[in-house]
Amino acid sequence: MPEFPLLSLQSGFGLLAIAAIAWILSENKKAFSVRQLTIGLLIQLGLALLLLKIPFAAKSLLALNGVVDALTAATRAGTGFVFGAVGGGDAPFEITNPAAAFSLAFQALPLVLVMSALSALLWYWRVLDYLTRFFAFLLQKSMGLSGAVGLSSAANVFVGMVEAPLLVRPYLARMTRAEMFMMMTVGLATVSGTVLVLYASVLGGVVEGALGQIIVASFISLPAAITIARIMVPEEVGQRGTQLIEGEKLTDYESSMDAVTRGTMDGLQLWLNIIALLIVMVALVALVNIMLGGLPDVAGAPLTAQRFMGWVFAPLVWLMGVPLSEAATAGQLMGTKTILNEFIAYLNLAQLPTGTLSPRSMLIMVYALCGFANFGSVGILIGGLSVLVPRRRHEVVTLGTRAIISGTLATSMTGAIIGLIT
Secondary structure (H helix, E strand, C coil), rough: HHHHHHHHHHHHHHHHHHHHHHCCCCCCCHCCCCCHHHHHHHHHHHHHHHHHHHHHHHHHHHHHHHHHHHHHHHHHHHHHCCCCCCCCCCCCCCCCHHHHHHHHHHHHHCHHHHHHHHHHHHCCCCHHHHHHHHHHHHHHHHCCHHHHHHHHHHHHHCCEEEEEEHHHHHHHHHCHHHHHHHHHHHHCCCCCCCCHHHHHHHCCCCCCCCCHHHHHHHHHHHHHHHHHHHHHHCCCCCCCCCCCCCCCCCCCCCCCCHHHHHHHHHHHHHHHHHHHHHHHHHHHHHHHHHCCCCCEEEECCCCCHHHHHHHHHHHHHHHHHCHCCCCCCCCHHHHHHHHHHHHHHHHHHHCCCCCCCCCCHHHHHHHHHHCCCCCCHHHHHHHHHHHHHHHHHHHHHHHHHHHHHHHHHHHHHHHHHHHCCC
């Protein structure tokens, strides 16, 4: 039998195994619903086939590369004007090593400033408002979500894991435990619109149509997160979901300029947070590796944090459909994403030597890494929700520990879906 059908069967087995892991960790195993699991898997599979296998949709996703190029060029114009050569502008001297002249902080990361301002403007113009409500309606009809958690879940495709709960702030205190956990899981299993283009710019040379792939990954991970959350923290029998009040406005921007200004300020905070976390996290990993350097070699190579994470996560990436020979390398990426963050993992993925991972494994990992499920993000999420609904802080902290697992399982399920159809 050819290799790829075997690997597809491996991914199919992985889907069921990931669901089984969620069931083992469930708070109420008796409440498990085969129907809900089946619906969740079918929606994920349907989205993947629709967006990746239908020629028109696939070509449309490839066309989004132009969006990445346009936004990157526009951002480079701004950074070049403000920061000069450091920001990508014309250098006053000859550069003999262009790669060494690249500045992540001043050339790539400012994309989040532009995307944050643009996102706020689209909210004020109600473009994202209508899109969010439309997807919330689809989630309510297809997966039976209540209005409040459906709206916050749909919003996570466009905004961050802390901003989405803000849209349903009046309903947070009334949400059931299962709804709160679902909202947190969805937030950790998807990525916000403000970083989509940034990730796509990093992955441009790794996968074709990088922006489209990232968008599809977030869409597929949405029903995956809902499915996993329902298994791990199921709704109690007889409980009614939290419903929305019709016609309630989602944002409070006063004008287009107000939206651009406030969006830019929010983006500035995000930009500074990313820079600070990158500095600290990379430094901590380097420090751990320095300490591990004093230990004897393992299997003929020095012991590092990356190698250790590769061994820990190798079984999980194997369940997604990554061949055993590549599982340790792919596991390192998954471990980096969980311990540090997905941006560092994507940077490492883009820097892998050619041939380290097969194109199929590379694509699986692009999808599996697309989520905020890491310890730093959990801390941010807990802090944000504790401010929004302080009387439920203890419950939020308790659920946060489980949410990092559910978020990781959800993106792993998305990786397995891609492995199944590739």
